[in-house]
Amino acid sequence: MVKKNDNMSKNIDRKSVADTEILMEERFIEKLNTVIKQNKLAFFSLIVIFIIILCAIFANVICAYGPNAQSLKDRLLAPSFAHPLGTDELGRDTLTRVIYGARISLTIGLLPTFISMTIGTILGLIAGYFGGKIDFAIMRLADIMLAFPSLLLAMVVMYTMGGGLINIFIALSLVNWASTSRVIRSETLSLSKKEYVEAAKSMGVSNAIIIFRHILPNCIPTLVVLFTLSIPSAILSESSLSFLGVGAQPPTASWGLMVVSAKKYLFTQPVLVLAPAMAIMIVVLAFNFLGDGLRDILDPYLKEQ
Amino acid sequence: MKNVVLSLKNIVKEFPTSKKNKKVHAISNVSLDIYENETLALVGESGCGKSTLGKCAIGLISPNSGKSIFLNENIYEKKGEELKQIKKNLQIIFQDPYASLNPRMTVGEIIAEPIITHNKGMKKEDIKLKVLDLMEDVGIRKEYYNRYPHQFSGGQRQRIGIARAIALNPKLIVCDEPVSALDVSIQSQVLNLLKDLQEKRKASYLFISHDLSVVNFIADRVCVMFLGKICEIGNTDDIFENPLHPYTKLLLDAIPSIENAGRQKEMLKGEIPSPIDVPSGCRFHTRCPYCMEVCRTDEPVLSEKNGRSVACHRVK
Amino acid sequence: MDNILTIRDLKVAFQVKGKLAYALDGINIDIPKGKIVGIVGESGCGKSMTAMSIMGLIKNPGKIVGGSIDFCSTELTKISVRDYAKIRGKDISMIFQEPMTSLNPVVKVGKQVMEAIILHEKISKEEAKMRVIEIFNEVGIPEAEKRFNSYPHELSGGLRQRVMIGMAMICKPKLLIADEPTTALDVTIEAQILKLMKKLCESVGTSIIMITHNMGVVAEICDYVYVMYAGRVVESTLTKTLFNETAHPYTNGLLKSIPTIGKKQDRLYTIKGNVPNILNLPEGCRFVDRCDYAQDICFSSRPADEYIKDNHMVSCFLYKRIEDEKCSIKFKKHS
Numbered sequence: 001m002v003k004k005n006d007n008m009s010k011n012i013d014r015k016s017v018a019d020t021e022i023l024m025e026e027r028f029i030e031k032l033n034t035v036i037k038q039n040k041l042a043f044f045s046l047i048v049i050f051i052i053i054l055c056a057i058f059a060n061v062i063c064a065y066g067p068n069a070q071s072l073k074d075r076l077l078a079p080s081f082a083h084p085l086g087t088d089e090l091g092r093d094t095l096t097r098v099i100y101g102a103r104i105s106l107t108i109g110l111l112p113t114f115i116s117m118t119i120g121t122i123l124g125l126i127a128g129y130f131g132g133k134i135d136f137a138i139m140r141l142a143d144i145m146l147a148f149p150s151l152l153l154a155m156v157v158m159y160t161m162g163g164g165l166i167n168i169f170i171a172l173s174l175v176n177w178a179s180t181s182r183v184i185r186s187e188t189l190s191l192s193k194k195e196y197v198e199a200a201k202s203m204g205v206s207n208a209i210i211i212f213r214h215i216l217p218n219c220i221p222t223l224v225v226l227f228t229l230s231i232p233s234a235i236l237s238e239s240s241l242s243f244l245g246v247g248a249q250p251p252t253a254s255w256g257l258m259v260v261s262a263k264k265y266l267f268t269q270p271v272l273v274l275a276p277a278m279a280i281m282i283v284v285l286a287f288n289f290l291g292d293g294l295r296d297i298l299d300p301y302l303k304e305q
Numbered sequence: 306m307k308n309v310v311l312s313l314k315n316i317v318k319e320f321p322t323s324k325k326n327k328k329v330h331a332i333s334n335v336s337l338d339i340y341e342n343e344t345l346a347l348v349g350e351s352g353c354g355k356s357t358l359g360k361c362a363i364g365l366i367s368p369n370s371g372k373s374i375f376l377n378e379n380i381y382e383k384k385g386e387e388l389k390q391i392k393k394n395l396q397i398i399f400q401d402p403y404a405s406l407n408p409r410m411t412v413g414e415i416i417a418e419p420i421i422t423h424n425k426g427m428k429k430e431d432i433k434l435k436v437l438d439l440m441e442d443v444g445i446r447k448e449y450y451n452r453y454p455h456q457f458s459g460g461q462r463q464r465i466g467i468a469r470a471i472a473l474n475p476k477l478i479v480c481d482e483p484v485s486a487l488d489v490s491i492q493s494q495v496l497n498l499l500k501d502l503q504e505k506r507k508a509s510y511l512f513i514s515h516d517l518s519v520v521n522f523i524a525d526r527v528c529v530m531f532l533g534k535i536c537e538i539g540n541t542d543d544i545f546e547n548p549l550h551p552y553t554k555l556l557l558d559a560i561p562s563i564e565n566a567g568r569q570k571e572m573l574k575g576e577i578p579s580p581i582d583v584p585s586g587c588r589f590h591t592r593c594p595y596c597m598e599v600c601r602t603d604e605p606v607l608s609e610k611n612g613r614s615v616a617c618h619r620v621k
Numbered sequence: 622m623d624n625i626l627t628i629r630d631l632k633v634a635f636q637v638k639g640k641l642a643y644a645l646d647g648i649n650i651d652i653p654k655g656k657i658v659g660i661v662g663e664s665g666c667g668k669s670m671t672a673m674s675i676m677g678l679i680k681n682p683g684k685i686v687g688g689s690i691d692f693c694s695t696e697l698t699k700i701s702v703r704d705y706a707k708i709r710g711k712d713i714s715m716i717f718q719e720p721m722t723s724l725n726p727v728v729k730v731g732k733q734v735m736e737a738i739i740l741h742e743k744i745s746k747e748e749a750k751m752r753v754i755e756i757f758n759e760v761g762i763p764e765a766e767k768r769f770n771s772y773p774h775e776l777s778g779g780l781r782q783r784v785m786i787g788m789a790m791i792c793k794p795k796l797l798i799a800d801e802p803t804t805a806l807d808v809t810i811e812a813q814i815l816k817l818m819k820k821l822c823e824s825v826g827t828s829i830i831m832i833t834h835n836m837g838v839v840a841e842i843c844d845y846v847y848v849m850y851a852g853r854v855v856e857s858t859l860t861k862t863l864f865n866e867t868a869h870p871y872t873n874g875l876l877k878s879i880p881t882i883g884k885k886q887d888r889l890y891t892i893k894g895n896v897p898n899i900l901n902l903p904e905g906c907r908f909v910d911r912c913d914y915a916q917d918i919c920f921s922s923r924p925a926d927e928y929i930k931d932n933h934m935v936s937c938f939l940y941k942r943i944e945d946e947k948c949s950i951k952f953k954k955h956s
Binding site for chain 3: 494518561566
C-alpha cells in the first residue's frame with residue numbers, strides 16, 4: 001500500500017460511519033455562515049423578497065383601505081399622512097394598490113415561469129441526452145415557438161380562452177418554454193460528454209439516473225440565472241397583455257395596469273407612475289441579485305475562485 | 306497458458322467528417338487479446354486511436370464493426386440487464402481527474418454510485434462501510450467522506466476515480482492516461498497504488514499511455530499503435546530491449562533521457578499523417594527511414610513469432 | 622561569466638484575506654549569455670510565476686514585493702509600462718505550453734508573426750513578409766510560403782509550436798522564456814522541437830529559460846538547472862552536477878520517482894504527501910513534511926542558500942545525508 005497517514009484507523013467500524021455524519025452537520029452550519037458572509041447582497045435581496053411576499057399575503061391586514069375603494073372627492077391627492085403615496089384618478093390609495101399589485105405580479109412572475117421552465121428543462125434534457133430524431137422533433141417545435149412572437153401567441157391563447165388570471169398563467173406557461181429548452185439542450189450536450197457521465201455509463205447506471213444525478217444538478221446554476229431573468233419578463237408580459245386588454249382586467253390592482261392607467265398623469269402626479277414602476281424595479285433587482293448569489297453558492301467551481 | 310479476459314476481434318471505427326465520403330479512420334481492423342491479471346499497455350502518439358480502442362473495448366463507444374468478447378459473449382450484442390452484468394466487470398479510469406468526477410457529488414456518493422447501481426436494496430449503512438473500506442484501500446482519509454471533489458488535489462482526485470473503478474471488483478480496468486495529468490512525485494504514488502491494487506484484486510489493466518517510461522514500469526505486455534493500426538505487440542522487456550518495428554525504435558529513441566542525453570538521434574521525419582487521408586500501403590511509410598518499394602503499395606500484416614507480433618515488411 | 626539576467630532575492634506575494642502569501646520567496650537566478658537554463662519543479666512551485674515576473678505580467682492581486690530583476694543593466698522591477706512593452710517581444714520573448722491559446726484563431730499565422738516584427742522594427746510590409754518566410758524556413762516549417770496563409774487550426778500541434786517559436790525568435794531576442802513548450806506534444810515531435818531550440822540558441826546566441834517538469838528534457842538540452850519547490854530555489858547547479866552529485870533530498874526524490882527505461886523496478890520510490898499550499902507552509906524548511914531525512918532543526922528554522930561548490934547551491938541543512946540512498950541513474954552527455 002501507499003504510505004498512509006498515521007491517524008487513519010485500520011479498522012472501519014460502525015462508529016466511524018456515525019463520525020462522518022456528525023462531521024457533515026457541523027460542516028453544514030459552518031458553510032451557511034460563510035455563505036451569508038460572502039453574499040451579503042443576495043442575502044439582503046432575499047430578505048426584501050421575503051418582505052414583499054409577506055406584504056402580498058397579508059395585504060388585507062396591513063392596508064387601511066381596500067384596493068378598489070373609491071373616494072371621488074379624494075382624487076389625485078398629493079402624498080400625505082393619510083395617503084403616503086397619494087391617490088389615483090378614482091381616489092384609490094396608491095400604496096394599497098401597490099401592495100395588492102404585488103400579489104398578482106409575484107404570482108404571474110413565479111408560477112408560469114416555473115411551469116414553463118419545468119417543461120423546457122424536461123424537453124431540453126431529453127433532446128440533448130438522447131439526440132437523433134427526438135432531438136430533431138423537439139428542437140424544430142422550439143424553433144417554431146421562437147419564430148412566433150411570444151406576445152402574439154399569448155394573445156391568441158388569451159382570445160380563444162378569454163381574459164382572466166388563470167388564462168394568463170396558461171398562456172405564459174405555454175409560450176416561454178422554448179428558450180429554456182434550447183439552453184438546457186446545449187448544456188446537456190456538453191455535460192453528457194463529460195468523463196463522469198461516461199464513467200456512470202460504463203458502470204451500467206440507467207439513463208434516467210444519469211440525467212437526474214449527473215446532468216440536471218449541473219444545469220442548476222444556468223436554470224437559476226434563467227429563472228431570475230424570466231421573472232421580470234413575465235411580469236412585463238403580464239402588463240403588456242393587460243395593456244392590450246386581454247390580461248388582468250381593471251379594476252384589478254396590477255403594477256403593469258397601474259403604470260398604464262397613470263401614464264397621463266406623469267407630469268402632474270408623477271408618484272402615481274413612479275410607485276408601481278419602482279415596485280417592479282425593486283422586485284426585478286432583488287431577483288437578479290438573489291440569482292447571482294445563488295449561482296455563486298451552487299457552483300463549486302465559481303466558489304473556489 | 307493464461308486465460309483471455311477480453312478479446313477484441315477486427316474492430317473498425319470510423320468517425321464522419323463534415324465532408325461527405327471522407328471519414329476519420331480511427332481504428333482499422335484491430336484484434337487484440339487481454340489476458341487474466343496482466344497489464345497490457347497501449348502506446349502511440351496522439352490520434353493513433355488508442356483511447357478510442359480502449360473505450361470500444363468496454364462498450365463506451367460502439368465500433369462500426371467487430372466484436373469485443375467477454376466470457377464468450379459479444380458485448381455489443383447485449384442489452385439491458387445482461388449488459389449491466391457485463392459492465393460490472395469492465396471499468397475505466399480517466400486521464401483528467403478534474404473532469405471525471407461530478408462536481409456536485411460528495412466523495413462518498415461518487416464511490417457509492419457503482420455499488421448502489423449493482424446492489425439494489427443494499428442497506429445504506431452497509432454501502433457506507435464498503436465505501437469507507439474502498440477509501441482506505443486507495444489512501445483517502447475517511448474524514449473526507451463528505452467532501453466535494455474540488456477540495457482535493459489532482460492526485461487525490463485520481464485516487465477517488467480509482468476507488469470508483471475498483472468498487473465492483475471488475476475483471477478489466479481500462480486506464481486511459483491515468484497519470485499524465487499528475488506531477489512527477491504524485492505520478493509515482495498513483496502508479497504504485499495501481500500496481501498494489503492489481504496484486505490484491507487480480508484485475509487486468511488495459512493501460513493507455515503515451516509515456517513510455519511509465520509503460521516500462523507498469524506493463525507486462527506492450528502494444529504499439531500507429532494511425533489506427535497495431536505495429537507491434539510483445540512482452541515489455543522484449544519491446545524495450547529489442548524493438549523490431551522501425552516506429553517502435555524511433556519512438557523509444559525520441560524519449561528525452563538522463564542517462565543518454567544529447568546522443569545522436571535518428572529523428573522521425575515530419576508529422577503524423579492525417580487519419581482522414583491515410584497513406585497507401587504501410588501507414589508508416591511516409592515517415593519511415595527504411596521505406597522500401599513494397600511498403601508504398603502493400604499493407605503489411607501482423608504476423609506472430611514467439612509471442613511477438615510485428616507488422617512490417619522488413620521483419621519476417 | 623556574462624549574465625544577461627540576474628534575479629536577486631525576488632519576492633512575489635498575493636494578498637489573501639489580509640495576509641501576504643508568498644508565491645516566490647527570495648529567489649536568486651542567473652542566466653548566462655547564450656546558454657539554456659532549466660527551471661524544474663512540480664505544479665505550484667513558482668516556476669511559471671518566475672517567468673511572469675521577468676515578463677512583467679504578474680496579474681493582480683499578485684505583486685513583486687521585493688528584490689531585483691536585472692536584465693542587461695536595466696532594472697525591470699522599476700521601469701515604466703511603456704518601456705516594458707518595448708522590451709517584451711523584442712529583447713525578451715516567451716512561448717507557452719499550448720500554442721493554440723496564444724495564437725489568434727481568425728488571423729493567418731504569417732500575419733500574426735508579421736505583426737510581431739512590425740511592432741518593434743521600422744520595416745516595410747514586403748520586407749517583413751520576407752523575414753517571416755525566412756524565419757519559417759529556419760524553424761523548419763515545410764512550404765513556408767504556403768503556410769504563411771494558413772490559419773492556426775489548419776496546422777498540427779508541432780507546426781503551431783514552430784510558428785510560436787518563429788514569432789518569438791523573429792526579433793532575435795536576447796532571452797527566450799519557454800514555459801513547458803513540449804508538454805502538449807508527442808515524444809517524436811518533442812525531440813524535433815528540442816533540437817530546433819538548441820540549434821536556434823547556438824546560431825542566434827539567445828539565452829533560453831526552459832521551464833519544465835520533465836527531468837529528461839532538462840538532461841537533453843539544459844546547461845544549468847534550478848530546482849524549485851514551494852516558491853524557493855532548493856538546488857541549482859550545472860546539469861551534470863545536478864544528476865551526478867544530487868544534494869537536495871527533494872531533487873533526489875524527484876529523480877528516484879521517475880520510472881527508468883531498461884530497469885526492472887517492482888515499486889517506484891515516492892515522495893510522501895502533496896505539494897504544500899503557499900497559504901499554509903510549514904514553519905521550518907518547506908520540504909520538511911515530505912522529507913525522509915528531516916531532523917529537529919528542519920522543523921524549526923529555514924535553511925539558507927549554501928554553496929557547497931562553485932556553481933552548486935543547495936538550500937538544506939542535511940544535504941550530506943542522502944549520500945547512501947542516492948538515485949542510481951547516471952547522467953551521461955554525448956556531444
